[in-house]
Amino acid sequence: MAENIEQIRLLRQIEEWKTSLHHTASTPLSRQNRERLSAWLRRLYTPNGSPLYFYAQDDESGFPLFPRVRVSAAIDGRTFHPQVISDHVVDQSRGFQNKNLTQLLKDPSARIDCLVCEQRDLSNKTFFECEYETWVEKTQKIWFERLAIRESPGKGYCLFARESIAAWTSIGEYRGELVKSSWKATASESAYWANIHCEAPRKNNRGGQTLCRIDGSKKGSLMRFASHSCSPNAQLAKGRVGSDRYAVELVSMANAIQSGEEITIDYGTDWFADGEYCLCGSPDCRKPAI
Template sequence: MSANDSTREYQEDIVSNMIVKQSKHTHYSTSKKERFLQRRLARLYDITKPELCFYAQDPSGYPSNPPEAISTTMKGETFYPQVLRDNVVDQERGLKNKTVEEMLGHPSWRVQCQNCYQSDPDSEISCTCDYQTWAEEQFNFWIGNINIQKSPGKGFCLFARKTIPAHSTIGEYCGELVNSAWRATAKESAYWVSTYCGMPREDKKGGQKLCRVDASKKGSPMRFMSHSCKPNAYLVRGRIGDDRYVVAVKSLEEEIQPGQEITIDYGKGWFKKGEFCLCGHAECRKPPLEDV
């Protein structure tokens, strides 16, 4: 068997496993057209490739041909955000000589597991959830259910390609781990989320301190979520088993319908003086001024 044949067989195994897991996760059969799309996306985001970029999709989920890598401009610099399957440590922003395991690998049992939802350290039922398995399921869920596509006036956003049930995990918010004391510009901080890190204290819930997940240049597709004053998803800090602290994205009380944008609430203090919200919801807290 040639090296190319071996690689192709390996990729086909990945796709087959992905489709099987996807069917179990969503409880419906996959059409021939959908399987073709999933194979195409799996090849585009092949885990054997270094430094993957994100690619634009149409409402049906198909990337353009040739694929269009998504660029971001920040502080005059244009770059292509890279796809992460796990967090990485930014050694230049306050966490020199630290590893992901040191920062996120000592979760407190008082923090709820985002897989089995156990949070009682004295429970007789031991939580045995595995981070790598959970993370792989989230990556597969993205490939099968979510689109990254352009929204008029807002840039690239996250959309549901299939129905996402209420109270379900949509994905993990990944990025570069940064010291919580590190300063950021307003645009950079749009991609920052705080999370537990370090060794847990016995007398406090959560980690010993907080660090930040910066998804501006590297992250998961969750980095493309926009703000809405009436969101359909939210961020939650938690853990997976005794392996890892995580920041999970979950749907709220209602299903997210196909074609619907996936949004979270950035918080009441997000918009500065003179800035307006573009969510377009009837309950928008800071709608644009009407034309006079």
């Protein structure tokens, strides 16, 4: 929790600084301010010199149960996220499939651009092709230029677009601690979890998959600040980055997200289980406060 408070304090300072510059993504930062931004990012992402953030597939994560963690299946869509884009997707009814992004999104007109590596129209591809390290470096810069964290009454800190974001665009990676899911999430915990499958190391040809989670409750990327909405404008999806990495990403949906708009996802039914009221304000809200 202390780390979380420190992170929020730091984010707040960064947001105040960005506002004071009247900076937007379309007005490039001066060299001096770019260096300042890099210094902020280093402080945010490597406090005490050791990185706080883990991603879905990281051979050096030190994940205690699986020395070589390979995530070979998608987010568990049933309990957490309704839609998944990836080359390997678990469809509850049909098992593993290889499909391209447009087929998975069930929208033949969907055009998917990668905001990070700047590849255009990925619709007929099965994964994002930018190399993971480049992708990570670029995403962090883009988050701080294009996204903002602001407080909303009753919802805490929330994620907003500083510039419009086109439909079907990868916004950034959902990061957190990679841990084995050994218990069922309470509603408040589930809001911070992206469920994934991890492949156990093979011994005598025995391996198998274990449910894990990317837990953003104490540490994570800016994506952990996305609120729930019953009419969301983004979703979490598993995508492939580079030749061998998988990442859970926040992706905009069929409509562009406007500048100043809050970026939201659907937390799924588990989140409502503890009697939480929803403050999304959507006409289709599943659990309004009044």
